[in-house]
Amino acid sequence: MARLDAADFTTLQIEQREDRVVAQLHRPEVRNAIDQAMVDELHAVCSALERTPRILVLTGTPSDASAGTKGVFASGADIAQLRERRRDDALAGINSTIFDRIARLPMPVIAALDGYALGGGAELAYAADFRIGTEALRMGNPEAALGILAAAGATWRLKELVGEPLAKEILLAGTVLTGAECRAAGLITELVEPAALMDAAHALADRISAQDPLAVRITKSVFQAPREAHPMIDTLAQGMLFESQAKFERMQAFLDQKNTKEQS
Known part of the structure; x- marks a missing residue:
């Protein structure tokens, strides 16, 4: 079995079981903004799961009621890096390549979503086979407000997921959906309390694992x-x-x- 060494990762926290890998986005100081290091580490996860197919659970920083902190999946791409990127960087498809690789993993991918899932964070979630969320989930694509477009899958995946009218609301008018609105649109399949989010993700993984x-x-x-x-x-x-x-x-x-x- 292709094993992942948790010590090799800085932007992800890795948990492994025989039938699944949990990858928690871990850049809490910048709301889990997706930078080049995180992209590289997601590629490493994909390499292991392509060699030894297992379910992948993607999640972010959990909320902490005792500390009064809110959960966050990913606030988007790292704007500091994104601002410096030019045409050749765009043509390299940095985020779209890794998100497409995640979507094509042999076994299903589950995204467990709490708090912000915006921009590239939303596109990462769209690439999953299943999405579970909380009431606090805020999902959308504000790229046009930053003078760019959502080029890592949203322009076509989102239309397939929620239909053209709502996809245009999100992509062209900057609409950000709440957890309840995501559930009503079918963008997530289950709405749970933050404390139950990972239990729900593992329960779904258990049902998948029970199949051949x-x-x-x-x-x-x-x-x-x-x-x-x-x-x-x-x-x-x-x-x-x-x-x-x-x-x-x-x-x-x-x-x-x-x-x-x-x-x-």
């Missing part, structure tokens, strides 16, 4: 395929799974359980 890993991986790949690839890709993928040992074992277990219930 190969079936999950292939289903995700087929789901992401372009329309013109269907139905041929579905048929070929199913042919692969029909030969897997897990298919025979899981179906036999289902039949055995059904027979036991019928006899009882």
Whole structure:
């Protein structure tokens, strides 16, 4: 198994289990603004998960009621670095490349969101397969107010996620959604209390982990395929799974359980 050494990371805090990796964005002094170091460390996480596929849970700084501090996922790209970037930096697709790599990881990605998820932080969340949030979540793309555009996935992922009218409100008018508004729009699938956020993320990871890993991986790949690839890709993928040992074992277990219930 490709293991990650937590000591190698400064902008992420890493927790590993056999079936999942939790990567907590950790630049609290700048509200987890995404800088080049964080991008590089996210690439390192992706390299490990491409070699040994596991579920990825992305989260930010949790709230602390006792200290009176609010949670934050990521306030966006690091503006100090962003201001100095020029045309060639934009053409390199620094953030869009890592977010696309995250979206294409073999196993599902869960984003657990509290507080600000703005700009690049929102685009990182859009790249996840699942998003869970809190009432305190504030999600949007204020890039146009800074004289740029949301070029790391929002212009096309957001339209797919929430539809064109609301996507234009967010991208062109600077609308920032609350947690409840994100839930109503389907941008997040679950709204929980901050203290329950990671429990909810792990519960979802548990449900995914209970499925056959190969079936999950292939289903995700087929789901992401372009329309013109269907139905041929579905048929070929199913042919692969029909030969897997897990298919025979899981179906036999289902039949055995059904027979036991019928006899009882």
